[in-house]
Amino acid sequence: MTSIPGTQVHPDPAAAAHVLATELADLIMLREAKSLPTVLGLATGGTPIPFYQELRRLHSEHGLSFKGVISFNLDEYIGLDRQHPQSYWRFMHEQLFDHIDIIPENIHIPDGTVDELVLRSHCAAYERTIKNAGGIDLQILGIGTTGHIGFNEPGTTRDSRTDIVDLTEETRMSNSRFFDSIDEVPTKAISMGCGTILDAKQIALMAWGEQKAPVVRRALQGPVTSDCPASFLQDHPNATFYLDEAAASQLD
Numbered sequence: 001m002t003s004i005p006g007t008q009v010h011p012d013p014a015a016a017a018h019v020l021a022t023e024l025a026d027l028i029m030l031r032e033a034k035s036l037p038t039v040l041g042l043a044t045g046g047t048p049i050p051f052y053q054e055l056r057r058l059h060s061e062h063g064l065s066f067k068g069v070i071s072f073n074l075d076e077y078i079g080l081d082r083q084h085p086q087s088y089w090r091f092m093h094e095q096l097f098d099h100i101d102i103i104p105e106n107i108h109i110p111d112g113t114v115d116e117l118v119l120r121s122h123c124a125a126y127e128r129t130i131k132n133a134g135g136i137d138l139q140i141l142g143i144g145t146t147g148h149i150g151f152n153e154p155g156t157t158r159d160s161r162t163d164i165v166d167l168t169e170e171t172r173m174s175n176s177r178f179f180d181s182i183d184e185v186p187t188k189a190i191s192m193g194c195g196t197i198l199d200a201k202q203i204a205l206m207a208w209g210e211q212k213a214p215v216v217r218r219a220l221q222g223p224v225t226s227d228c229p230a231s232f233l234q235d236h237p238n239a240t241f242y243l244d245e246a247a248a249s250q251l252d
């Protein structure tokens, strides 16, 4: 079944982030009222920064509590220590976790420092932990210019699971803006698979700026193909793209 993902076009990233953060706050409060946890899939990169900023504001100014939230991050670079300035562990703590009341034991981020010999079992355990938490209620995504979601680069199959992945040169080049040089960007990562992501009950993908416009068009209006893993979202019954006007500028 192909159900075209919903698309929201906002004047700027802050406006889109505000809407998505408010929707998440409603979900957390609704589930809390039923004594249910909210299981979140979280993303890194430049894109979700305004969204995390808004969640911090909802916590500090409106008392939104994250005590009932269980989080699973999409991915982590292999070989970066947690405290490395570009590790996704550090990113998440600096951008969000250090500023809210989430219970530390409820935070899950793949560990890119585990021994090579046990990496595969670490990935399998990550999948099991998501299942044992009841599955992801809301998965937050960005999108890479290659069409990647998480770090699932072109060629990844629709049913892939959390695993070790190779980063494309385009992705390493793009992410080198956060490092001193491209040589410092790891070549591998652990990433939830496309199948893991598509199992989420609800998916929200954010994209900003005209450099994302071509890939947003391919993801939403191109063929469903592993050449553009984000196009798999066309098969998800409850996926929405939150865009600014520039990222939506090539849509029909």
Ligand code: GLP
Residues within 6 Å of the ligand: 043, 044, 045, 046, 047, 048, 074, 075, 141, 142, 143, 144, 145, 149, 150, 151, 171, 175
């Ligand atoms: C990163 C992350 C993705 C992210 C994407 C886009 O490397 N692994 O989860 O969505 O690439 O990044 P940005 O938001 O910085 O454009």
